[in-house]
Amino acid sequence: MPPVSPTTEKLVIEKLVYGGDGLARVQEQDGRAKTVFVPFVLPGETVEAAVVEQKKGFFRAGLERILIPADARVEPACPYYLRCGGCHYQHARYDVQLKLKSEILRETLERTARLSFQNDIRLHASPPYEYRNRTRLHVQIADEFRIGYFRYGSHELLPIKSCPISSPLINHAIASLWEIGAQVPSGLNEIEFFANDRDDQLLIELYVLPDTDLEKLKRFSQTLAEHLPQLAGAISFIQSPGQRYLAPQQPALLYGLPAIRYETRHAAYNVSAGSFFQANRFLIDALVEIVTGDRRGTLTLDLYAGVGLFSVALANRFEQVIAVESASASGRDLEGNAALNMKISRQTTESFLAKSHRTIKPDLVIVDPPRSGLGERVTSLLGKTSARELVYVSCDPATLARDLKALIGYGWELRVLNLIDLFPQTFHIETVAALAKG
Numbered sequence: 052m053p054p055v056s057p058t059t060e061k062l063v064i065e066k067l068v069y070g071g072d073g074l075a076r077v078q079e080q081d082g083r084a085k086t087v088f089v090p091f092v093l094p095g096e097t098v099e100a101a102v103v104e105q106k107k108g109f110f111r112a113g114l115e116r117i118l119i120p121a122d123a124r125v126e127p128a129c130p131y132y133l134r135c136g137g138c139h140y141q142h143a144r145y146d147v148q149l150k151l152k153s154e155i156l157r158e159t160l161e162r163t164a165r166l167s168f169q170n171d172i173r174l175h176a177s178p179p180y181e182y183r184n185r186t187r188l189h190v191q192i193a194d195e196f197r198i199g200y201f202r203y204g205s206h207e208l209l210p211i212k213s214c215p216i217s218s219p220l221i222n223h224a225i226a227s228l229w230e231i232g233a234q235v236p237s238g239l240n241e242i243e244f245f246a247n248d249r250d251d252q253l254l255i256e257l258y259v260l261p262d263t264d265l266e267k268l269k270r271f272s273q274t275l276a277e278h279l280p281q282l283a284g285a286i287s288f289i290q291s292p293g294q295r296y297l298a299p300q301q302p303a304l305l306y307g308l309p310a311i312r313y314e315t316r317h318a319a320y321n322v323s324a325g326s327f328f329q330a331n332r333f334l335i336d337a338l339v340e341i342v343t344g345d346r347r348g349t350l351t352l353d354l355y356a357g358v359g360l361f362s363v364a365l366a367n368r369f370e371q372v373i374a375v376e377s378a379s380a381s382g383r384d385l386e387g388n389a390a391l392n393m394k395i396s397r398q399t400t401e402s403f404l405a406k407s408h409r410t411i412k413p414d415l416v417i418v419d420p421p422r423s424g425l426g427e428r429v430t431s432l433l434g435k436t437s438a439r440e441l442v443y444v445s446c447d448p449a450t451l452a453r454d455l456k457a458l459i460g461y462g463w464e465l466r467v468l469n470l471i472d473l474f475p476q477t478f479h480i481e482t483v484a485a486l487a488k489g
Contacts, residue, residue, distance in 0.1 A: 060087065062075035062077065062112075064094055064096045072090050073088070075087045075098075075100075087109065088111050088112065089113075090114060091114050091133060092114060093124055093147075094121065097118040098116065125141075131211055133203070137214070145176070148179075152478075156482060160451075164452040166456060168465060170467070173470070177473065182216060182473075185244065185328070185330040187243040189208050189240070190241060192239065196232030197232075198232075200214075211225070218246050223281070224282075227275060231278060235271060240260065242256070242258070245322070245328070252281055253279065256325065259288070260290065261289050263287070268305050271305075284304070284308040285304075286309055286325075310384070315335050315364075316336040322358055325380035326384045328358060328360070331474070335360075338473070338481075346440070347368035351414060351415040352372075353373070354375045354400040355375070357378075358384040359385045366393055369392075370392065374395055377399045408432050413438045426454075430461070433461070441458070442483065443485075445483075445484065446482075463488055464486060464487055466487050467484070469483040
């Protein structure tokens, strides 16, 4: 339905839902209650909100005024908050953010999978700010240089001079870009910063239109390096109009090195431009320890292995590790990072399991799928594995709930739930679920 003429409602917020909104209800003329979703609120608050969109079965509203605030409400640390679409919970005390995320995770499992997990969800907190080692910003060159995030609920650029959830080096890089903004070449759509574990080296990825002048990009990268000595490398990726997050097979090296070294307590990893790596610089070691624990044995499978974050750490405790990764850049890094007792498979998880589930006998399976989750075919194949333990790393509670329901149907039992807060101030929920058979 099209947007409706704004009407102001007085609402009492019942709870928060996945996505960052608060849920309230209004009575319609026929006496029925209709759900209203409102951003930037907290449970128990009384607010005024303007209904701006009507959907079948619910309204969306914009927050107008807090009438009765929650005790957990705090002043946001970021000057762009409420306008920027990047963060959702800066108005909430951090300990309350963790509690709310835990409640949302538990409710999502119950609602989506009818899975009632009776044990406590183990919470793993992060420093609430300066945690991101990877930040991606939009760039506009027309009329004047601007760099920033999209405004909340739109695709309009909000220029920013700093980002409190990003690392100090990334903020230094943002400031350097503003200094040389006039020299940024046309055709640059987005720029992604990736800082190493010490926050003293930076890799940048430039996402550009197909006809962007490569020599101008190289000169720009050299100029940026003069302002930013921590710049280890700059790489460009062709990005067709309307296609975000497109990483072609052959990126162009503009300056320095195509990868940086990321060291953790357990291992060191080469991470190239275009490769996936966890974005919370404070919780990477904790995440690896939660996933790997004290597990050991003959054979483990690391599916959706990325650059080998888990499989390299497990290689000294299992006789063999098979790591499966189909993405081009991550797969190449995985091969370079692999230990001698690791076998690398550069195919999709579904293809690998379809060919091997009858012939290999793993003790442990680790899965870290994208936001879309495992899906029906992979859960079916995992139901047939001989492994006695499965560790599922999830970045989306809805797809996790769907997949857990299917896995339980194949005989798996959910034993432990960990909520690792990789993304404070946002609605995103990272979960590690440990399942067992028998």
